[in-house]
C-alpha cells in the first residue's frame with residue numbers, strides 16, 4: 137500500500153456556543169489514499185462539514201478552533217500552517233466544493249471573472265490566459281457554450297449548472313485532493329447522476345483523490361471506495377465499501393442501513409429508535425448507547441475508542 | 457370493488473407571468489397541465505417527480521387551498537367545492553414538508569392538535585383533552601407533551617405532531633407533501649412506519665408526494681410519475697418498478713442511487729435540465745431529453761393510455 141495522500145490524526149474541532157463548548161469533531165482519524173473516493177456519511181449535525189472545513193483550514197475562529205490533532209499533507213501538518221501558507225495550498229492542490237453553492241459563488245460577479253480570479257491568484261496567469269483556462273474548465277465539467285457562460289451571473293444558471301461551475305472552480309488548478317460537501321443534495325436525481333459521474337471521471341483524469349461528504353447511502357454505494365461513518369462528532373466505523381454494506385460492524389451503521397427504503401421493496405423498515413443526542417448533552421459511555429439494542433453495562437459507563445481491525449476501524453465495545 | 461375516494465379529471469393550473477423585463481406580453485407557467493387521477497379508499501397514491509414538475513401545485517389544488525383553472529375534482533362523490541370548508545377539514549387533511557414552519561410556534565402542542573376538534577365542537581373539554589393525549593401516544597409521543605411548544609421538539613417529533621393534528625378528526629384522505637424530505641434517514645424511517653401503521657389501523661387514503669422514488673415506492677400502492685405538469689405513467693408500485701414503460705420513468709429509476717454496491721445500474725445518463733414550464737416543448741414534454749424520441753414525439757402530445765390492466769403510460773412507443 138502506498139502512503140496516504142492525506143492523513144487526519146486525532147483531530148478535534150471545538151466551538152464555543154451559548155450553552156458551552158462543543159466538540160463538533162471529536163478525535164477523528166482517517167486516511168485518504170491515492171485514487172480513493174472516501175465517503176463520509178452520517179446524519180445532520182454529526183460533524184461532516186466541520187471535518188472538511190477543518191482539513192481546509194476554514195473553521196471560523198471565533199467561535200471555532202482545532203483544539204487537537206493533525207492533518208498531514210505532503211509531510212507537513214496543515215493545522216500548524218499560517219493562514220498565508222494555507223492560502224497557497226487551498227484551491228491549488230487541496231480544493232473544496234461547498235455544501236451551499238450560492239454562499240460560495242459571489243452573486244455580483246460574472247462566472248468567468250470568478251474562475252479567472254483563482255487562476256490569477258494561484259497560477260499567476262494573465263487575464264487572457266485565465267479566460268482561456270476558464271473556458272477549458274467549463275468544457276471539462278460539461279457546460280454547453282462555455283464562452284457564453286463566462287458572461288453569466290450565478291443566478292442566471294440552473295441548480296445543476298451552478299454545481300458544475302462550483303466544481304469547475306474547485307478544479308481549475310488541478311488539485312490532488314478534492315473535498316466535495318454534499319455536492320448533489322440539492323439536485324434532482326437525474327442531475328445528481330450527471331454530477332456524480334462527472335466527479336468520478338475528473339478524479340481519474342487528474343489522478344487525484346476525492347473526499348465526498350454525503351448523508352445518502354445510495355450515493356456512497358455508487359461512487360465510494362471507502363466509507364467513514366460519523367455519529368455525534370465521532371467516527372464510529374470506517375471500512376472499504378463492500379465491507380460496510382455487506383458486513384457492517386457498528387450497530388449505528390447497521391441501523392442506518394436498515395432505515396433506508398429500497399426501490400422495489402415494501403418490507404417494513406427497521407429504524408433506529410430515538411433521536412441523535414445534542415452535543416451539549418451527550419450520554420455517558422458510548423454516545424450511541426441509548427439507541428443501541430446491543431448496549432450492555434460497559435457501554436453505559438465507558439467510551440469505546442476507535443481501534444484498527446484488519447483494514448477497518450471500529451468504535452464499539454462489541455469489537456474489542 | 458374498492459371505491460374511489462378522489463377522482464380528478466383533466467386538471468389544469470396555469471400561473472400568469474410577465475415574460476422578460478420590457479415585454480408587456482403575458483405568458484403562463486403551466487404548473488399543472490391536464491392531470492387525471494383516481495385514488496381508492498384506504499390506498500396510498502404516490503406522486504413522484506423532479507423539482508418544478510408541479511407536484512406541490514397539484515397538492516394545493518387537491519386540498520382546495522387553490523382553485524384549478526380547468527377540470528374537476530370529485531371527492532367522496534361530490535365536487536370538491538360543493539363541500540364547505542368546515543366539512544372539508546374533517547375529511548381531508550394535510551402534512552407538509554417543513555415541520556418547522558407548518559406549526560404555529562406560539563401555540564402549545566395540545567392546542568395545535570385539538571384545533572379542528574374545538575372548531576367542530578366534537579366533545580367536551582375533558583373529552584378533547586383525553587383525545588389529544590390518545591393521539592400523542594398514537595404518534596409515538598408522550599401524553600404530557602401536550603403542554604410543550606413546537607420549538608421544544610426535534611424535526612421528526614414535530615412531524616409526528618403534524619400527523620397527530622391531521623388524523624385528529626379521522627379524515628378520509630391525507631395529502632402528504634414531501635413529509636419526510638427534511639428528516640434524517642433514521643427518523644425518516646420512523647415517520648414512514650408511523651404513516652403506514654396509522655393507515656392500517658384507520659384505513660384512510662394518502663396522496664404521498666415526494667421527489668424520492670425509493671420512499672414513494674416503499675409507501676405507495678400506486679405510483680404516478682409527473683413531468684412538466686403532466687403525468688407520464690401510473691402503475692402499481694411493484695409494476696412500475698418491475699416493468700417501467702415510459703423512458704422518463706426508466707431513467708428516473710436508473711438514476712436513483714441504490715444503497716448496494718453490487719446493484720449499480722447501467723448508469724444511463726440523460727443530458728440537460730428539465731425545460732422551463734413557461735415554454736414547455738411541443739408534443740411530448742420529455743422529447744428533447746428522450747433517448748428514444750421519434751419524429752412524432754415533437755409534434756403530437758401522447759395521451760395517457762392503459763397498456764395492461766391498471767398500467768397507464770403517455771408515450772408514442774406504446
Ligand SMILES: Nc1ncnc2c1ncn2[C@@H]1O[C@H](COP(=O)(O)OP(=O)(O)OP(=O)(O)O)[C@@H](O)[C@H]1O
Nearest residue numbers: 151153160179180181182183184185186187199415
Ligand atoms: N460556526 C459554528 N458555531 C457553532 N457551532 C457550529 C458551527 N458550525 C457547526 N457547528 C456545530 O457543529 C456540529 C456539526 O455540524 P456540521 O455542520 O459539521 O454537521 P453536518 O454533519 O455537516 O450536518 P449536515 O448534514 O446538516 O450538513 C453541529 O452541532 C453544529 O451546530
Ligand code: SF4
Nearest residue numbers: 422425428435452453
Ligand atoms: S459500544 Fe455498546 S452501545 Fe455503543 S454501539 Fe457498541 S454495543 Fe452499542
Ligand SMILES: [Mg+2]
Nearest residue numbers: 184185186235
Ligand atoms: Mg454539512
